[in-house]
Amino acid sequence: MVLDLVINHTSDEHPWFQDLLKNPKTSKYREYYILKQGENGQPPTNWRSVFGGSVWEPLQNTDEYYFHSFGVKQPDLNWENKEVRNELYKMVNYWLDKGIAGFRVDAITFIKKDQNYENLPADGVDGLGKCTKKARNQPGIEDFLHELNEETFSKYNCVTIGEAPGVPYEQYGDFIGENGYFSMIFDFRYADLDVASGSEWFRRTHWDVLELKKLIFTSQKEIQKAGWGANFLENHDQNRSISKYIKEKENRNFFSASMLGALFFYLRGTPFIYQGQEIGMTNFERTSIEEFDDISSIDQYYRAIEEGFSEEESLHFINLRSRDNSRTPFHWSSKEFGGFSKVEPWLGMNDNFKTINVEQQEHNPDSILNFYRKMIQVRQSSVASECLIYGEIEPILEEHPTIVAYKRKLGREETVCCFNFSDTIEKVDLEYDGYEILLDNYNEKKDTCSQLVCTLKPYQALILFKKEVGYNE
Template sequence: MHPSPLSQVPWWQDAVVYQVYPRSFQDSDGDGVGDLRGVISRLAYLQRLGIDVIWLSPIFASPNDDNGYDISDYRAILPEFGTLADFQELLAKAHDYGLKVMLDLVVNHSSDQHPWFVEARTDPQSEKRDYYIWKKPVDGGLPTRWQAYFGGPVWELDEASGEYYLHLFSPHQPDLNWENPALRHEIYGMMRFWMDLGIDGWRMDTINMLSKDPAYLEGDPIPGTTLTNGWPHFLNGPQIHTYLQEMHHEVLAHYDVMTVGETPEVSPQVGSLYSHPARHELNMVFHFEHVFLGDGERGKWSDGPWTLPELKQILARWQVELHGRGWNSLYWDNHDQPRAVSRFGHDRDYRVPSAKLLATILLFMQGTPYIYQGQELGMTNVKFESVEHYRDLESLNGAKELREQHGWDDARIPAALHARSRDNARTPMHWTTGRNAGFSSGTPWIGVNPNFLQINAEQAEADPDSVWHHYRRTIALRKSLPVVRDGTFELLAADHPTLFAYVRRSGQTQLLVIGHFSEQRGSYVLPEGFADGEVISNNLTHLEVQDGELTLQPYQAVVIQGN
């Protein structure tokens, strides 16, 4: 064990995290699947970028029903990715490079092929039966009509016993029963195993789903389906803070690690319950408010319009309301989201400046930033020709449901997947202009985005004006300015339709951050204290300033240090 040292500023408040989706990052052996040795081969690249922490999406043994988020052995490495020795080498070499390593903790559910569930299903009298959540039929049918995240009901009938088991995601991902102390003890032992090996943190998958309301009440009807919304009954449940405080007391408090919880449907007030240091739960949480913008009747598949004032309001509220009451995690992209430059920027005519703009807006906020692989290159959504090219379970199930239950045709469905499918983030990383973008010498498990000839790391590192170098410079600048970590946040021009502007202040230091989300030129009168300030970041090569008024080019972003 390595107890946390007494420190006024926790190291993770100054850190920048880089998420690696191992399956799509770098293949070292030509089987078309990225692996741990591939990650080892790219550690120098990550060090050059200036990040501090590598977050590895699940690398554990899994049947891959949901790309590794269905774990069959929490203490074993998926053979496609390598061995435990490979992981230990990765961990040691990352530490040699000054990089920390964070793993995914997926303990709301396991795989149905985990020995616990196999035993629970085979022998209803086994103690492992209570590691999962089982209910008898109600009126001859489902215990509730809650809808699962990947479609269909959350209950699956076990014909041998006549009982249903709960799965908030796929039927192959049965939910674990956190009310059972023996189950919690097993989880804590597994966590210690990895932390004793030397890992530096946990990203906790769907962590606010661990506690279910024991009443299992019916949810509100979901229009156009026979199912209901069960979210109020399994998100932020009655014992969730008890469980996390126990986890902290039993495990986390004994190691110098960072923790971030994936927590859909939380407000800043609830976020502070999870992340306030005095509560001894988590260091920070991922909220989803900004990435849910535009969701319509069919959720993410009804990708609708959103406005910049809406986006600003969400991000500003989290900045202001969590200041001094918790800690923010900052992200645009991850393995579950489409590419940010396609979602929030302009991935055609203004791909480079808008990708840089998004970097600027994100990296000068208070919190720990997360960069997803390829984000630093300005990688875009992929436009696969048909549904058959997708691999993501959520996308395939969604397409089936949209076709069969809602009558969508084969022209409308691919457009929805192009806009919001998780596979947009999961296409292989672009390294070179060579075969398969330098990702693999074999056939990749999922198609490569054809635009790798124009967007790849080799070219980006060679071009001082690239998105990659803007990220590198902005990360370094951020780390040199304590005001970014400590300062207050004030949103300016909240209702302006194209301007995202905010001020960070700490002591005598103040920064003005401006991003212009438009294909047209725009103007902005600088507030008092900034008219004669120093421009310390600019995503373009020039800036027009006259009599205290900026003339902003399309997707221009600047940072000015005031007097």
């Protein structure tokens, strides 16, 4: 079991913070949080939180403010206080002593703040500046991360996955190298290619396959130099992948969903599958901002309006990128509420649960769900398993406008992975004489390939393997 470890902040309902609210001047937990005096009724700085609005919230019955990088109900802990750090290490070790396998470490690059607490140049009509410039991956964070690792993780045989946005590639060795802070980290650069900034979702960008390919392969090369990666297609902070990466709605089908899944699943690193991805769940279409639950989406809607977009445009942006897209109840069946519950869930269902659900895919050999099972089998227990798990990665066809392709190499073994990102047939020069077909989402009845030209059908995924590359058999 891997637990989610949140040590940048607590809830405002945590006993520490509750004691602070009851005894704002005398509580021992004053130093556990970040408190600052305001000036002339204004917050200490003009930093904008990740979820919108000021990072500062008035502390009840005082002239002080508390700091929150994220929501107002998530006050940040003061990592400058050694006592706080020791309390956190004690908690981490408690769970590791229980025998858990490790942690996904939440928002860990936010634990160090610029201690000058100076105003930022405003980057929006709200007069605020993104707090990530002063409260994420700041100089000195390496001391905290080294201490965290020394006092907890390194004492156990555990796995740690850092949610570490904002880390420059040149620092990856410190994070995931031989003596790195974590076993692996998530890289968000390719996941956020459709927006100008991860927290400014209304600023849309137009991207193409070449750009996506460059981001993926740059990430893979840098991670390979440093250590190990955590590859993902979706997570709880992203919208649904098929709705993001497959731009035309009519092309969102079994072939494009399975192609996307295989593309990310066989990259070098540990693949993560997010619930709903394995059955091809899609984005929803809300007609009113009142239908949203995610505080970040609600903020982005009103901020987009402030920036000059219409209500219709703002709602369109949020429908495309809202985190609620990946948080809707899971589709188990076509029954009421998708078989998720017998009462109305907290968040509106996507209407397509009647056609996209586990019940309909479970016994269909050509379903997305069963393709994912094949992907797992190929990686974990096929003749190419060692190569696909431990092999080096080498991008190929890097300049092709619609095909993403790479090789995985281990000794004399080689796996070739090709993915057509278009709705047309594509031909490429690719010698694969004598390679075994391990996986094909078109399920063609061939065991080996003898052609010198590879023809890929629309959204085809093709995984090929040869055990003795470069040697006569």
